[in-house]
Amino acid sequence: MNAPDLFPSPDVGPLATESNSKIMAGSTIEMLRSPALLAVEDLHVHFVQSDGVTRAVEGVSFALRPGEILALVGESGCGKSATALALMRLLSKPAGRVVKGRALFDGVDLLQLPEAEMRERRGRDIAMIFQEPMTSLNPVLSIGEQLMEPLLAHLQMTRQAAQKRVVELLKMVGLTDPQRRLEQYPHHLSGGMRQRVMIAMGLACNPKLIIADEPTTALDVTIQAQILELMRDLARRLNIAMIIITHNLGIVARYADSVNVMYAARLVEQGTADDIFGRSSHPYTIGLIDSIPRLDRPRQARLATIEGVPPDLMAPPAGCRFAGRCPHRIEKCGEDPPLAVVEPGHQAACWRADELLARTARAVQPVGVVIPPPPAADAPIRVSVRDLKRHFTVSAGRGWFGGSATVKAVDGVGFDIREGETLGLVGESGCGKSTIGRAILNLDTPTAGSILIDGQDIGDARAREVRRRTQVIFQDPFSSLNPRMTVSQIIGEPLAVYKLEPDAARIEGRVQELLGQVGLMPYMAERYPHELSGGQRQRVGIARALALKPSIIVCDEPVSALDVSIQGQIVNLLDELQQKLGLTYLFIAHDLAVVRHISHRVAVMYLGRIMELADRDTLYRNPRHPYTQLLLDAAPVPDPAIERQRRPRVAKGELPSPINQPKGCVFSTRCPMATAECSEAVPALRPVADGHYAACIKV
Amino acid sequence: MLTYLAKRLLLMIPTLLGAAALIFFMLRVVPGDVVEVKLRADGASVTQEVIDAERSRLGLDKPLPEQFATWLVGLVELDPGLSMWTGRSVVDEMSIRLPLSMQVAIMGALIATLMAVPMGTLSALYRDSPIDYLLRVFSLVGLAVPAFWFGMVMILLLLWLFNWLPPVIYTPFWVDPVANLSQLIWPALVVGIRYAAVVARMVRSSVVEVMKEDYIRTARAKGLDEKAVVIRHAMKNAMLPAITVIGLEFAFLMGGLVVTEQVFNLNGIGQLFVQAVAHRDFVLVQNIVMFIAVVFVLTNLVVDLLYAALDPRIRYR
């Protein structure tokens, strides 16, 4: 834990903070001196249900100044959303209630206001933007109508004036052709566009505060960057304070001025972004930051992880809530630590905060553990994909018979994976990565091209035994296990069906062995899936895949649905298993950092084609294809100092519809380097350096 | 919109054809010879010649597909044959009874919808309040009570409380509205009760579901008052599935007519159907069933059009 920092980060002293703050419009120091716009004092929120009381928020206090961007960070269930909903007085009745606390907004306690007065402020002075843009707009009302509502209700504008203002707002949020949008309906817009409409709705009455609850979690990386840049830009220009609720520390590092870290309904650390990242003083914060795989650093031997799972909020443990998982715990932790100052403007709720602050180094790699070498260059090729195409015909358009269009989900993809290698497949939604996974698993028949496992074509009916060598781990821990089977039955089924063990006793034995291999206790065998947590379910899924002794495993977003602190555990497990059992992985994901960590080589996909394919470190350090560059730019890194020095180029435009693919290079419509010749022909994936391929005529 | 309508109209045809084929061939799958069964049903003994003569009179000696085609042509020309039992034309038999049944059905549907929609909505908005319990009990009871028994109880009550029975002779509305209504309101109520129970339940669950949606939360976050949230945002969305049910159930009202007309002694399509079945008059049975299928398909069409008018997602396909 005390190893020297092998990968030094830029200087994060107080001077650096001051000088860099000038880069952002408005001075941070000035902002820190103005009186608080919002002062939350000792907020307590409970959810009362038939089976008990969940104490969702306990004793949260913070202040927000005009124009400040505050990030409320934590994992699922920590209480961050409940805090926001409590401030807006939008907790779902009758279960949710504020039992204690004050929330002074411009001097008035929001929690004590009569509903009518609160309603005046809601939407006018304080606006809220939610996570799911696809369902947050009313599908049967036009965009114009929905945007005019707050104007008509709060500002008593006439319809004409309101319409003009709406067009103005739509322009402000970057929607093209605003006049036409008035009459359109939500289903005409993509996710990113809908979120812009939500932002426009929030801005309508010139609010002083906007609360954004995971505003970009449901969006693709490049769209995410667009939206967040827009939000920051508007906040600065219009001097609107913002509370951004997120679990993504990269976003926090890039956009937040100050940060509140929440864990199990409590505030565990509070400070500026630099404080939290550079001088974290709470074990949870430290653990969280350490466990995130880094996009900008070569991988370490293993991801640092936080053991265990968050406590049950219906019956929380006495004393410090993090103690059960804390590597630094002492006896005093049986007593609840208060939020105490560790340095000016920086507080942490830990008895050992001062000690933790004093350590400037963060252990990145346990001494003596070696990064596993990549597979030998002459290892046999396990998976070979040749010119794979998967086209779907969908009905589209109007007219008598509708007509049909072709969606080219995968259009000419080829790669090889050697034994013991992990090939990472990244891309945004609709790029075709999952389709490729399904084709390799023989869940889907390709339109053209071939897939060979150990040299044999899997499309061949007789290749059953060969197909069995490829198994899968799915993304969704909820739907990947049969709810009516016990863990033992789920893992034991393949053993029984293929008679891999001679009798029931031996099957049980093997099941126990597999449970051990994936880090589950023996008594888990009799549990049903709904009695397990997400991380545990994923482990069962892995054990099931291992039961058939596969040589290849397709990992389809195996950690995307898990909390950050659990992701690391699963990634480490997959890593270990690969070393021990010599497995070959196809790792499909959209999280660039996780892919960097676990893969040996990485392929970047866009709209059904591979844009770039290279060695992991080469790709991330020296991306050649403009799309890869944009992708890497768009993904923020959990380090404010580094973030301040990046000038992210934001991709323009929307993801093209898969039905109407652009001519020539599919990326040409959004590419900053595109010229006319890019639309003429589809560029082939050609080598630009040793082992490094890019599909672009400009590099 | 017009293309949508035209497309739906065209799609109706294969459905109706399928229904016609189904009903036709189902009735021909009868064990034993149709005519024999009918003529011998009352124990009478008839000679083979009489049977054969009857068969050729009814056109039953022709091959099945030809019979089917003849019938289809007859349907289109609105002269689908003669009743095996009464000997009169099917169209005649049905047309004298149709106005009565239609009036009862429409009255029943109207009463039911006017009752059910507000009740269902209020029940959903004020969950677990007295109104909600009332509605839920009402729904459960409405679904459990046999329609015919309910009619009988109604007559019992009328007799007991007012010493009055509904008139037996049918007077059309334009001849004597009071007599007409006083006769038909009761079967309309009976038929409507079940309808109301189903619709109210549907409306309630639909509104409950809609109120949980994210866009309702957005509307509240905008600071709109609850009235605007419910009426402007929730109702339109909640009504969509409700409209489907209201439409579908209307066609099923005809099923309710079958027993209700019996209880109130009304000479409507329902009664005709029961008698046709009792007499094993296949011609009449198949034509009445076809009629019901047509009503169903048409109602579906109207529902779809309404849906398209209200739901912008469908309109611009």
Place this chain on the structure above:
Amino acid sequence: MTFSATTDMQAAGLRARPGMRRKIARFVVTQPLGAAGLVTVLVMAIAGALSPYIAPYDPVAISFGDMLSPPSWEHPLGTDNFGRDILSRILYGARTAIVMGLMSALIGSTLGAILGVASAYFGGVIDLLIQRAVDIFLSLPIIVLALVVVAMLGRNLVLGFDFNLILAIAIPIVPNVARVVRSSALSIREMAYIDAARVAGYRTSRIIFRHMAPNLMAPYLIMLTAFIAQAILLEASLSFLGLGVTEPTPAWGLMLAGNAVDFYRQAPWMIIFPGLAISLAVFAFNLLGDSLRDWLDPKSRLR
């Protein structure tokens, strides 16, 4: 070794899995209405089964001396126009109602479920054909369809029960169940664990019976209960019309048929009690079905 620590177990709120008795106890506590329905149903079924032993009179015994007598100590529910004891007839009628209801619903629901699963799993042409047929059948009210079958088949007594009638009631149930089961099966088919089973190379039969079917039990049971109620109602309606159960078999609907109408003034009890019996039976099954639906709702299970 990354072990899932003990705090894991606490967090997931595990306890020893409850046995059957506990499950029933939990059902009674969380779903009191459903439990009441279940009890009512059981009482009726037992009453019906034991009717030859507990009925005070022979249900078909005509007694001109006792015609149309109001409820009294000798005849707790009165007598009908043939002097038959109404209480006894109702008890025997329970047997008819429940047996016919159960059999028709069972046959109809099971056939419907099989069709629904086949349709969903095989997709393509099979699905299209079954779907079209289901659509056409569903365009007719249940009673109309039942009457058509009655017209087709006539009567056929087997062991004292009219088997053709059972078919007539079962057939309209088939498409209703097929449609619901199909859509449940379709959503199950999209589940990742089905994909995992396919990747493991299991045969289709195994996937259907071991993976899909157990997860379809919930909608199946709910539909079954709901349709037992519908079947009882349908049987009563058909008997009322004279096209269902016929004399001398005692049946509730039959007790309301024909000449009962003539006796509104003189003997209202002839009308009230059989109807109450039908309503109670249907009500109880509906309550049970509703509670089952709430209890088996997967969303409340997976916390």
